[in-house]
Amino acid sequence: MEGNSINWYPGHMAKARRMLEDNLKLIDVVIELVDARAPQASRNPDFDTLFTGKSRVLLLNKSDLADPASNKRWIGYYKRQGIEAAEIVSSAQNAKTTAIRLIERATADKVKRFEEKGMQKTVRALIAGIPNVGKSTLINRIAGSVRAQTGDKPGVTKGKQWVKITPHLELLDSPGLLWPKLGDVRLSEHLAFLGSINDEILNLEELSEHLLSTLRQLTPDALFERYKKLDAETPEGGLLSAVAKSRGFILKGGVYDTERAARIVLDEFRAGRIARVTLEQPPKEEDNAEAE
Ligand SMILES: Nc1nc2c(ncn2[C@@H]2O[C@H](COP(=O)(O)OP(=O)(O)OP(=O)(O)O)[C@@H](O)[C@H]2O)c(=O)[nH]1
Ligand SMILES: [Mg+2]
Known part of the structure; x- marks a missing residue:
């Protein structure tokens, strides 16, 4: 890739980020999707500050396209880091059960506090991630019908969209977000391989x-x-x-x-037609290295 010269953070992303900031107070849990083929490159580093204090879940999506052993390795790594994570295939039937279970677990305390006051909490979950990771596909799968537009290129979802799943569960679809400064060239290239950066600028x-x-x-x-x-x-x-x-x-x-x-x-x-392959492995962990 041509270093820092490419415009990989178009104006609509800055706008989308502001939209998320404005809606944040409504959000009970943030479901972050990353691409299982490049879990490191596809994690937006801005999310830590953007979602400070929010309950969060990490989904390793498109795990059907990644190497199965690497999926397990990444999930183990997240567990040891204290991050709630699971592998998922947004486009598959069982994605709904997995996602609902994680949302319920992440919001159980809050729901219980409401119940104690005799109220039923409406849970609002934000589905977030970089472009083209399968956010809208997951929402459609949970809804059981096509409610959000999807496509095999980045930037399909343009604005915010609330999707009501049940009277007490609403999902917020959001446009894929990158971050303003292109970092490590190797990792940025992985994003380009995945189709998360607009091909027209590459x-x-x-x-x-x-x-x-x-x-x-x-x-x-x-x-x-x-x-x-x-x-x-x-x-x-x-x-x-x-x-x-x-x-x-x-x-x-x-x-x-x-x-x-x-x-x-x-x-x-x-499209996963060459091989199931994972481009990045979890970083080496200090404790394990010492134990060897
Ligand atoms: N193989 C496979 N393909 C998937 C999976 N999830 C989504 N896709 C495909 O990935 C492409 C992108 O899906 P979208 O749901 O539009 O992605 P998005 O994150 O909403 O993208 P933006 O709105 O552009 O940010 C589509 O072609 C989906 O069919 C999955 O788990 N496995
Ligand atoms: Mg979308």
């Missing part, structure tokens, strides 16, 4: 070449299986051409159509 061929290089390290067999002309000997910088060759994407004059290949690689990775 150099897709460079991005796709990097993605192929990353996948060759993490899951070579699946990659070579998918793109038959790509192997361990393909030189760095020539990976995208090898994909174009595999798919017969050849332009007039025998030039490889790397632009088309780049699109295909990104689409196939994002």
Whole structure:
């Protein structure tokens, strides 16, 4: 990625952040979705300050696209950090049960305090996270019908939207939020791989070449299986051409159509068609290291 020069924090996100601040007092619990393929990169660091004092739950979403052992490792890591977390597949049937159970657990004390005063609390949960992690999909799944718009690109949800689930449970859908300053380049690139940054501001061929290089390290067999002309000997910088060759994407004059290949690689990775793969592992924990 081209360092800090890209405009990855468009104006609508600043507006969305203000919307969240204005509605915060209504919120009983914040459900934060991260992408299980990049749990570190896809956690918005601003949320700690934005949601100070709020009850919070972390959901490792799209866990169907990530490596199952890595999902377990991340959940174990969060548990040890005292973070309430679970893996989920927003698009799957059982997402509703998992999400409701977590919301109920996180708000049980508050609901009980109301009951003691003879009142029934209406629980309001905010569904938050970076763009394209599956927030609106989860809301639709919990509602049992299409109430919020979804799509395979970032920035689908534009404004706030309350969705009433029962007379005593309401969910607030919110636009995907990034943070103003691009940090670690490797992590930002992971967000671009996932499709959480607008592709129009990215150099897709460079991005796709990097993605192929990353996948060759993490899951070579699946990659070579998918793109038959790509192997361990393909030189760095020539990976995208090898994909174009595999798919017969050849332009007039025998030039490889790397632009088309780049699109295909990104689409196939994002849809989980190359492999179940996790790009980041939990940080090493001090206590464990000492125990060894
Ligand atoms: N495989 C898989 N795909 C999912 C899952 N959850 C969501 N998706 C897909 O991911 C894409 C993004 O989903 P959305 O629900 O629109 O994401 P969002 O977080 O609301 O995105 P913005 O509104 O743009 O911030 C869609 O194509 C969904 O079908 C999941 O758990 N697994
Ligand atoms: Mg949305």
